[in-house]
Structures are given as C-alpha cells and as structure tokens.
Amino acid sequence: MEINGADNTDNLLIALPRLPWEIVCDIVSRFPIEAIVRFTSLSKACYSLKKDAAFIKLQLTRAKRRIIIEKRTANPMEEPLHGLYLLDEGEGGDSWKGREIPIRSGDECYLGTAASCNGLLCVHSENTEAVPLFIYNPLTRESVTLPLSNPKAEFCIITTGFGFDSETGKYKVVKLFKIDRKSGDSGGLPFRIEGEIITVGEKSWRRLGVPYIVLFGMRSSPVFSGGALHWIIDKTVHPSGLEKLLALDISTERFRSIDFSMTVRFPDNLHLVNYGDSLALIERGDWDKLRVCKILGTKGCYKTHKSSYEIPVVRTPVIWNLSFRGFWSNDNFVFQCMPKNSSEETNKNDHLALCCPKKKEFRIVEIFGVPNLFRAIFFVPTFVSLSA
Numbered sequence: 001m002e003i004n005g006a007d008n009t010d011n012l013l014i015a016l017p018r019l020p021w022e023i024v025c026d027i028v029s030r031f032p033i034e035a036i037v038r039f040t041s042l043s044k045a046c047y048s049l050k051k052d053a054a055f056i057k058l059q060l061t062r063a064k065r066r067i068i069i070e071k072r073t074a075n076p077m078e079e080p081l082h083g084l085y086l087l088d089e090g091e092g093g094d095s096w097k098g099r100e101i102p103i104r105s106g107d108e109c110y111l112g113t114a115a116s117c118n119g120l121l122c123v124h125s126e127n128t129e130a131v132p133l134f135i136y137n138p139l140t141r142e143s144v145t146l147p148l149s150n151p152k153a154e155f156c157i158i159t160t161g162f163g164f165d166s167e168t169g170k171y172k173v174v175k176l177f178k179i180d181r182k183s184g185d186s187g188g189l190p191f192r193i194e195g196e197i198i199t200v201g202e203k204s205w206r207r208l209g210v211p212y213i214v215l216f217g218m219r220s221s222p223v224f225s226g227g228a229l230h231w232i233i234d235k236t237v238h239p240s241g242l243e244k245l246l247a248l249d250i251s252t253e254r255f256r257s258i259d260f261s262m263t264v265r266f267p268d269n270l271h272l273v274n275y276g277d278s279l280a281l282i283e284r285g286d287w288d289k290l291r292v293c294k295i296l297g298t299k300g301c302y303k304t305h306k307s308s309y310e311i312p313v314v315r316t317p318v319i320w321n322l323s324f325r326g327f328w329s330n331d332n333f334v335f336q337c338m339p340k341n342s343s344e345e346t347n348k349n350d351h352l353a354l355c356c357p358k359k360k361e362f363r364i365v366e367i368f369g370v371p372n373l374f375r376a377i378f379f380v381p382t383f384v385s386l387s388a
Contacts (some may be wrong), residue, residue: 016333025055049383067086067334068113072373074368084097086099086279089270096352105134105136111123117162118164119383120384130145149196161173172250174222196208197253212238212255212257220270223279233245264283266283269283291309325352
C-alpha cells in the first residue's frame with residue numbers, strides 16, 4: 001500500500017515496540033491506517049500485524065469510515081482504472097488531500113466499484129454478459145475472482161450487494177436482475193426481478209426468489225446494516241401496505257419487509273443510507289429541501305424519527321448538480337457537486353461538500369491530488385483477508 005506520509009505520530013511509532021506486545025497491538029489498532037502502514041514497516045514483528053487475525057479484527061472494530069475516490073470517465077464500464085485515492089481530512093478543515101493507491105489486481109480489469117464491506121471492494125471486471133466480479137482489498141492488493149453468472153434469459157443487472165455473515169465469518173455477494181418477460185407470460189409488468197447469491201470462495205451462485213420490485217439505478221444501491229442488505233421497495237408497483245424496505249438476512253438468505261409509515265412526495269429522489277448504527281431514508285425535494293427518516297429497531301419492531309431541513313446553498317456554476325452521497329459524521333451529510341457543462345476549464349471539476357442541516361451549514365471541500373471528475377465511495381480501510 002503506497003500511502004505513506006509523515007505526521008506527529010512518527011516518534012510514538014518508533015517507541016511503541018519497546019512496550020509489551022499486547023499493549024502495542026491495542027494502541028496501534030486505534031491509529032489512522034496511514035500510521036498503521038508506517039508502523040508495519042519498522043520490523044518483521046511489526047509487519048506481522050498485517051497477517052495477525054486478532055489484530056485485524058480489533059482494528060476493524062475501531063477503523064474510521066473514510067472516502068475513496070475513483071476517476072469518473074466518459075465510458076465507465078469500458079475504461080479500466082489504474083488507481084484509487086484515499087481522502088485524508090487533515091484537521092477537518094475545508095481542504096482534503098487524496099493519497100493514491102495504485103490498483104494491482106493481477107489479471108483482473110478494474111472497471112469500477114460495485115459495493116464495499118469491511119475494507120473489501122466488490123469490483124466490476126469486464127463489460128460482458130457474464131457480469132464478472134472480483135473482491136479486492138486495495139491495501140493488501142489481495143483479490144478473489146467470483147465465478148461467472150449467466151441467467152438463462154435476457155437480463156440486465158440492477159444492483160449488487162456485498163455483506164458479511166457473522167455466523168460463519170464468510171462474505172456473500174448478491175445480484176438482482178431485471179429480466180424481460182416473454183410475450184404470454186403472466187404478470188402486469190414487462191419485467192420481473194430475480195436474484196442470485198454466492199458465498200465468496202464457493203464455485204456457483206444460488207438463485208433467490210425476490211418478493212418485491214425494488215428501486216434501481218445510481219441512487220438505489222443496497223445498504224448493508226445489522227447483518228442484512230436493504231433495498232427500497234418500489235411503491236409505484238406495490239402501492240398498498242406499509243412495506244417500505246426489503247431486507248435480505250445474509251446468514252439465513254431469507255427476505256423480509258420492513259414496514260413503517262412515511263409519506264413520500266418525491267419517489268425519484270429517495271436514498272437509503274447508513275446513519276451511524278441505523279438506517280435512514282433521505283428524501284430530497286426541491287433544490288434546497290431534505291427530509292430524513294431515521295429507522296430504529298430490530299426485526300419485526302421498527303419505529304421512525306422524521307426531520308425536515310433546508311440546505312443553505314445557492315446554485316452556482318460550480319454547485320450546479322448537487323448529488324446526495326450519504327451520512328458522514330457529526331450530523332454532516334456528504335454531497336457531490338458536479339459542475340454545469342461549460343467551456344471554462346475552471347468549471348470542470350467535481351467537488352465534495354459537507355452539509356450540517358441542524359446548524360444550517362454548507363461548505364465546499366477542496367480536494368487536492370485526485371482526478372478532476374470523480375466518484376466518491378464510502379470505505380473502511382482494513383487488512384481484512386479473504387484467505388484467513
């Protein structure tokens with residue numbers, strides 16, 4: 001992993017090996033990933049932490065969620081990527097820095113990240129009908145190729161989910177397909193939804209019967225939380241009832257609905273996000289309106305907490321297309337600002353922005369060392385290995 005850089009922890013890193021090893025592991029597990037990487041370069045004993053299962057598990061529980069950047073290209077499923085960029089917030093100011101992590105995935109072609117879980121990325125490999133995927137840890141550069149999948153029908157893949165089965169310690173990947181119905185097939189829609197699931201390391205996919213039509217598209221990627229993947233149910237197809245979310249328990253591989261009352265005014269602008277340890281439905285209304293429905297509870301017993309906010313921002317050539325990305329921390333939401341099409345070179349850069357609706361704050365974050373046009377992905381940097 002090539003994201004080295006000095007900070008004021010260097011002297012502490014040098015002194016740490018003199019302490020009892022158990023204390024060393026506990027202290028180092030709390031460091032930012034950049035400092036952990038520097039520590040593992042001090043000696044063979046320090047380097048062994050990268051392979052120590054107990055340390056990896058401990059560091060995962062304490063790792064802070066970060067943002068990685070992918071270059072945004074004109075043909076995202078045809079132009080392979082050669083590097084990712086891990087954002088360093090510094091002291092939390094308005095200037096962040098991207099540290100490049102070269103992609104070295106062997107024979108696999110890195111076309112774009114489909115999902116992330118525990119520091120592992122589920123990656124699109126080639127733009128073919130077989131929909132190839134592989135799992136990749138950008139810190140260790142370990143990768144595992146998944147078997148090919150090829151449903152026996154005309155289809156397009158609509159969502160890819162990636163989650164961890166805490167009962168078995170295995171990772172699973174889920175794909176949902178939109179399959180066109182043939183003339184004469186029963187059903188009121190011109191398509192149906194089917195699913196497949198695989199445990200990473202196995203040789204074949206298993207079929208899943210999907211009980212609801214879910215929203216699909218760039219805004220509707222499944223969210224992993226509490227041992228389950230979650231999708232937004234399409235209420236234009238299922239208008240009756242309180243079913244709002246479809247959940248797939250990763251351990252049992254069974255679907256269930258999450259039911260609660262929420263009036264949706266803008267169904268095309270719904271986002272499902274991780275909100276701390278919970279889930280939240282975010283509805284963007286007009287340019288400056290934001291409704292947050294936090295979903296609390298466990299299986300079979302849910303309650304919601306709803307809030308409405310105004311986003312204190314004015315549309316400018318730089319802040320032209322404001323795209324919601326997710327919840328960050330300290331009541332901040334992340335937006336991506338994509339510029340208006342313009343011949344002016346200064347207006348051709350993407351930006352990130354932090355919005356704290358409770359404080360009525362909105363600020364653009366200037367990012368150095370990343371491509372001008374990019375895609376932002378939430379990511380927890382770890383040394384998690386699929387071969388452990």
